[in-house]
Amino acid sequence: MAQDGRVPKIWCNCTSFLGAAMVVAWGPAVASTGVVAAACASPPTALSSAMRTFQHHDETQPIAFGIQLPEGRSPLAFVEATALEVMDYLRDDPRGPFTCIDEKLGESGFRKWGFASDSGEPILKTDWHGQSSCGDGAKFFVPRLNALSPMRRAPPRIVAFIEAFRAVNIPCWKRVSEAMEHVKKRALIEDNQELCNYADIFSRAITERTHFGGVEAQVWRGGELVMKSHTDGAMGLLHLGLTLGGRRTLRVGKFSEQHSPYRSQESRRRGKRPGDEVSVWNPAAYHKDELWDVEQVGGSAYLSLPFSFEHGVQYNKGNVADPVIALQCRFAFISEAEALEVNGQRTGNMRVIAEAMAEALSAAVDRSELRMPSLHEISALEAQLLVGDELCPPLPGDRGHLAREARPSTRSARIGSALFSPTSGRFTGMTLLGAIAFRGVRLAVR
16 A cells, blocks of 8 residues: 555556455555455456357358368368457567567567578478476477477467467367267277277377467468468367468368269379378369368467368468468477377378367367457466566566567476366466465556
8 A cells, every 4th residue: 555545556467467466565455445356356348358259160061071081081170260359469478579570570589489481481480389387498299390399488478378278168178088088998899909099199188288289380471472282290180270460361172071072083183192182272173162261360260170181371461560470289299209100190090080079179169168268368377377487577668578588488387277167167266376476576656
């Protein structure tokens, strides 16, 4: 309490952290004023976001089919949501690489975060991990390298988003895990050890919360660009795509039936292994109704199985002021042996895994079990992460944080699980943050 009896004005970038910090800084006297209750109640409009639920891209075809595998085409679900406020919040992280783009941040600024042109593609890319329990240098499987590689931890807001996305959608991941357990039981009955191993690998990945923990960040600031058509490896059996800025189009090749035929043999690429699909950019390869063009603009999110379908991306013209910024979030495998065991497989057993994943995801969307987290949920976890790293959220007028290089995260502290109800998947509030004794917090008192 200030000497004149007024409650000082305090700002922090997380409303939940605000209430905890006030109690730590001023003690019970502030709690009695009711200010803490107000801060910990519903978040202010500027930090609020509607709980965006995912919907099927095509309600008439919640389960479609992609590439040809033994026993038929691989099933897929494709669901999407929009949350512009969330994407803006991730992009504007003062500790991330994107805040100074409007100020014509040079290539050197991106290199500090690991961005570089890919050997086969001109866009800038880097690989991060989104695991709050690991610091910089932790090794995870990188699909484009096909090997384990040390990764830098993603910027705090992206890590907080991934943790929040996992936490608010617990019923969905439970459904996926149950589907994998059902596949394991089927495999044991059929004495199919390979299928049992595959199901166990993905079931444990969900249980250990490594889904979406591998993050490939992409930036394009040039003219129009069409990327080659391809399919992803097994890390793409559960894939979250986020567009933080710019505009791009994802073209998906899909079919209506498990045994839908190809077009004439002449339209297919020759010299490829059996089951290899034609390019989605080849007008002779697909009928019009066998393509989805999914527009991705700032605020767009999709969840799907790009393992299952041929696809390509077209980037619209970008520039320094309005670049295309995208995040591709996949499984973060810590075992190279397990990653290599599944990543290159295009077998009937992998089709069974894809079918279980697609049906579980589709069922979750039908039951409104999949949504984007709110800004309130993300910012609370961001504050917890910053506390664990002994970093104070930036205060108003603090310009130094914009020029401050991201600090290497040598510490690690798992966040998220204590803030959410495992039964309802709902955000439960401030008890964890309120118990944190944040050392060295300096609040602006005005």
